[in-house]
Amino acid sequence: MTAPTWDPQQYLRHADHRTRPFRDLISRISGTPATIADLGCGAGNVTALLAGRWPHARITGFDNSPQMLEQARRYAGPRLDFAHADAATWTPAEPYDLLVSNALLQWVPGHADRFPAWLDALAPGGTFAFQVPGNFTAPSHTLLAALRESPRWKSRLSGTGDRTGAVLEPAAYLSRLTDLGCTTHVWETTYLQLLTGEDPVLDWVKGTALRPVLTALADDEEATAAFLAEYRDLLREAYPPGPHGTVFPFRRIFAVARREK
Template sequence: MRWSPDHYLKYADHRLRPALDLLARIPLDQAEQVVDLGCGPGNMVEALLEAFPTAKLTGIDNSEEMLARAREVFANQATWQHADVNSWTPKTSPDLIFSNAALQWLGDHASLFPRLFGFVPSGGVLAVQMPNQFAQPSHVLMREVARDGPWAEVLKPLLRPAPVANPEDYYGWLKPQAKSIDVWQTEYTHDLKGDDPVLDWISSTALNPLLGALLGDQREDFQSAVAQKLRSAYPKQADGTTLFAFKRLFVVAVKA
């Protein structure tokens, strides 16, 4: 699966807002070792270093395309490492593991979250934000179209169960190691411009694996079918703006 930094960053301001909201709730005055887990194109580097100016920052991602952009733009501001989060182990214990819009791509959160939390020392923090759109129209309609059409045989095996659990699950998984846990959800209303902006948004994220599995006319037909459904679910306002409601789950856990 290939990722496009340019496409992802098209909505950079909207995507950055929840990451900054997460950062604002981290109860650390200083940190020497900070890991940006699933760092993407590095768009949180400057904010993390502003919050923790003495920190050694390491960005981890499994996309070479995203890391190439991060190295190009922020070469000297962090160490960039290609790794699979499922098997990643830090060489030294980070004071903060920060993960914005990444861990929803991984399964078995009941094991993953305690394992990641185990890497931080006493007083350290695991801070995570994940999109929680599985039951929202954008993602429900995407799956409906994937299951219905000449592409169904190819796409149905790629459809995943809900990747994000309930807030109380994360509390329960992390509590045995935690001094404190802050879990909350926020629904953002993004004002998007242009034609089919919701399709454009999800094409660089949730829809990307499905589009990548199709070729030629079939890919275009599938994309058009999804677009038609999304136009009905997210109609333009009188001024041409499309309002896109987007739910996100946040977890900030401090190690005991």
């Protein structure tokens, strides 16, 4: 499958909701790390939050999207830089006090198998922290999967962006990280996000789950418009607007694992 093309501006349209889980994650990280790696830094806005929390740390944001890295480099400074890396193969070239990842690992098949190499590269007492979406059984995803496999679209989109089994359940992350010798805290939260505007759930998924489909149909404007219209109608029924906006529940899974000294 072709890697999805990312649109930083579309992704950032819901920046407040998207950064809230990351803020909650880093609030649970103790200590004062001197070196930090942000794996899957995206547009750099969450990496900048790390610099705000630990202003004396040396921080590098890694991503494999040229579009995202171009956007992220706006935040670069004396102690904050960005570099290309693919999480599927990346191994730290130096020890870090903190390795953090925000809403990336669901795009990396078998990512839990990378944990030993990443933990081995932490400095003694270092921390590995991440959050991933846990909403792959939500209507936003199940409707998208069913539409991709429908007679009209199956020949072009079957399996495109399939995230079945993309993340582990919280207990499995706890087991994996504890087995690797870490003191580990795992939890989950469902955010009841109140979205506003016309077809806000469609607008949300255009920045994330829809990227593989939009990439696959990028050379066919008519097909793109037709697919979006069908998906939009399904989302309108699944997520009807209320008097204050559209409620879009979003489950997130968090882990903070500290390596023993």
